[in-house]
Amino acid sequence: MERVYNFSAGPSMLPFAVLKQAQEEFVCYGDSGMSVMEMSHRSQVFEKILEKAKSDLRTLMHIPENYHILFLQGGGSTQFAMVPLNLMSKNKKADYIITGQWAKKAAEEASRYGEVHIVASSADTNFDRIPEFSASDLSLDADYVYITLNNTIYGTRWHALPDTGDIPLVGDMSSSILSEEIDITKFGLLFAGAQKNLGPAGVTVVIVRDDLLGNAMDFTPTMLRYDIHAKNNSLYNTPPTYGIYFMGRVFEWLLAQGGVAQIQKRNEEKAALLYDFLDHSKLFRGTVVAKDRSLMNVPFVLPTEELNQEFLALAKENGLVNLKGHRTVGGMRASIYNAMPKEGVAALVALMQRFEQTHQ
Amino acid sequence: MERVYNFSAGPSMLPFAVLKQAQEEFVCYGDSGMSVMEMSHRSQVFEKILEKAKSDLRTLMHIPENYHILFLQGGGSTQFAMVPLNLMSKNKKADYIITGQWAKKAAEEASRYGEVHIVASSADTNFDRIPEFSASDLSLDADYVYITLNNTIYGTRWHALPDTGDIPLVGDMSSSILSEEIDITKFGLLFAGAQKNLGPAGVTVVIVRDDLLGNAMDFTPTMLRYDIHAKNNSLYNTPPTYGIYFMGRVFEWLLAQGGVAQIQKRNEEKAALLYDFLDHSKLFRGTVVAKDRSLMNVPFVLPTEELNQEFLALAKENGLVNLKGHRTVGGMRASIYNAMPKEGVAALVALMQRFEQTHQ
DSSP, X not given: OOOOEEOOXXXXXXXXXXXXXXXXXXXXXXTSSSOGGGSOTTSHHHHHHHHHHHHHHHHHHTOOTTEEEEEESSHHHXXXXXXXHHHOOSSSEEEEEEOSHXXXXXXXXHTTTSEEEEEEEOGGGTTOSOOOOOGGGSOSSOSEEEEESEETXXXXXXXXXXXXXXXXXXXXXXXXXXXXXXXXXXXXXXXXXXXXXXXSTTOEEEEEEGGXXXXXXXXXXXXXXXXXXXXXXXXXXXXXXXXXXXXXXXXXXXXXXXXXXXXXXXXXXXXXXXXXXXHHOXXXXXXXXXXXXXXXXXXXXXXXXXXXXXXXXHHHHTTEEOOBOOTTTOSEEEEOOTTSOHHHHHHHHHHHHHHHHHTO | OOOOEEOOXXXXXXXXHHHHHHXXXXXXXXXXXXXXXXXXXXXXXXXXXXXXXXXXXXXXXXXXTTEEEEEESSHHHHHHXXXXXXXXXXXXXXXXXXXXXXXXXXXXXXXXXXXXXXXXXXXXXXXXXXXXXXXXXXXXXXXXXXXXXXXXXXXXXXXXXXXXXXSOEEEEOTTTTTTSOOOGGGOSEEEEETXXXXXXXXXXXXXXXXXXXXXXXXXXXXXXXXHHHHHTTTOSSOOOHHHHHHHHHHHHHHHHTTHHHHHHHHHHHHHHHHHHHHHHOSSOEEOSOGGGBOXXXXXXXXXXXXXXXXXXXXXXXXXXXXXXXXXXXXXXXXXXXXXXXXXXXHXXXXXXXXXXXXXX
């Protein structure tokens, strides 16, 4: 069976070279005589894998030593609770900026534990942009300010981070982590589910500043306390060992590609291929305002639902799969994470061109 | 590199045939053109994998239709909180029987959310047995009674389940699930981390009776509510897709072996090899009272720490690894889960015999 170009929003394409490497060492890892899946998480060989993954991520994202790197479980949805449970510690109040369904869900979960102030929302234009707001819209007494850096469903992205002064900025970077350089020191906490740019579903990366630990609400389940995991180096309980190993191989691959700056350059080229075509097309139309476009998720529509369906079917025939857009946006969405080769995007654009020519 | 016999307590050995199969289809699964790791959890191909895994587990464990099968994240440690958060719903009181470190941890976590009554404990004999108690020691108003079916660290196992009448029995079966037949209808809820008998770390199987859902405490994080996951068929958020797939392959392997009854027979034969030797040895000694011995974890000691170290080193040289006992018991522990072939146990016993002969 030939591999397809998989435009899924997540879980999504993984680097082919890493898949091949993981396949080769699947049954026997190095000289351990066993699969990584079979290793005790307390063994030296696994602890080496864990430390290497942490240290490579620290290098890739330029993470200072006063930030802990945690490998947890439960995905972004668990972070929606962990963030307020651990960080709504002083005034039980937080600012949320609503740029899509996931930010909304995060705000809803937080509102169960304290006061949530919605600073701004782009719901009224179906989240086709990052909403405007001024610094004075932020609460002075918020325990943190929460944003979603890249909005998987709607295809928007924060190009500049809000200035929150001394108030910790919390970011959900699930769909853009390691796709572009960011200044981690602007954040108090950043998290990402693995299943888009990092590895298999089931690992959540949390990067949290040291001074934010230790103030969890009384009733916080032990497993949802950041300080417990930080103190135990993500080994409080059995972590998702294979996912951590695979992610580590992805980090090594990224370093070999030249790191995040190089990957960002490639991602910009890939996205430009699509956006340039959309900007000149008479048939296809991007759904996001130009200044807020995502590098990772590119939604676009055709003039009728019939044409959308026809294009999706044609794409599938041509080995370009999972292009169907989210039901709240409709049409198509091309998720072009780090692992999507430029050839995949070029093949998609070529097909769009052909489709446009035959439908003039 | 040759594979070793891995006696690790968990993560631990996986069936070789399943590892080989997973390796073969690692990069391309069936005619999907992608790895299972790259599949959307909402795709038809993955939903088929999920349904098949559920249905095979239902067959293997004879699970009636009024029980939900959930595939969650966070391991047993997260269940320690989820159980009280969801089930301490009427009298905010639960009975715990303390048979080891994990039952103790579970009770401690529960005591943060309600009243915990310790029915019995074998702490005073370092958990070398399942403690005796009578039915009248159980609370009449407990919301549930909690036990650990097999105690990984200490090598004990419940041979007969306590009769809790109408009060739901909750069981942690992490280290013995699918190793022996049990009557699931005796339980209100049963859970198991995958990393011993099921698959890679990062999936938790929860089997919960329908009528116990829907009474979670107000402040329970959404992701820790059983009813949410039951309603969404374990797809409320992105589940650990690859772990679920792998577990499904293990279920198929178990069915091909003849199901749980057959595996239990083999496990009994494997355990008997070790226990028979221990019962007749003048040098090695099992640490558990005979009637409560585990089929899965067999701790044993030599007369001196020096001899323990010598044996462990010799075993490692002979490709028998991870035999070191837990620090609270010392000596050795052979974890002989479903995937450990009889040949592995025979090799261990042969080495113990040789060791004994040379140390007389």
